Amino acid sequence: MSMEDYDYLFKIVLIGNAGVGKTCLVRRFTQGLFPPGQGATIGVDFMIKTVEIKGEKVKLQIWDTAGQERFRSITQSYYRSANALILTYDITCEDSFRCLPEWLREIEQYANNQVVTILVGNKIDLAEKREVLRQRAEDFADAQSMLYLETSAKESDNVEKLFLDLACELIREAKQNKLDNNDTAPMPGEGKTISYLSCCSLN
């Protein structure tokens, strides 16, 4: 794809425990469906979706990582070039919430320190099975300076909002030139395309 096809290109990586719904969130957003009998992700998978925000074309490269521990060394290598991380847990699974500090350590260790991180509590359609109160998650996210959103990949609640809010935030940051793109920052007159990601696995 040539550079003219979009104004911005951002890489978004989903992380979090196995089974919290990362793949379903990506499928819902990129394909508009809730896949039946979704198997566990092996390693990483990626999808692309281009959205238009305030007249600007934003290409989102979305990486869905495997939550299973045994894939951790593979998935870690995808953190570094991420512009945004979607740290996902399952509101019906206390365990997936309790593992968040562990995920934050991974982020600290492997991600770029400019990365935008959003905490997502998925499966809100299963309200009667909720194990993690919204307030508790909000407080946790606040303390870590993360955005917080609750979603249902199944019912499509807040899924579009999740990715579009992230895209808006990334555009805002890019405009303030806060992204870690010192090497390839556009020169005046070269336009505002974030070109440093164009080398990433688009082949």
Ligand SMILES: Nc1nc2c(ncn2[C@@H]2O[C@H](COP(=O)(O)OP(=O)(O)OP(=O)(O)O)[C@@H](O)[C@H]2O)c(=O)[nH]1
């Ligand atoms: N009720 C409900 N179930 C969901 C939702 N999102 C995902 N699920 C179910 O949760 C299970 C795991 O979903 P996945 O999307 O495969 O989870 P994952 O986080 O990608 O798992 P790994 O690939 O192993 O890391 C599947 O049975 C989904 O149908 C949701 O919003 N609501």
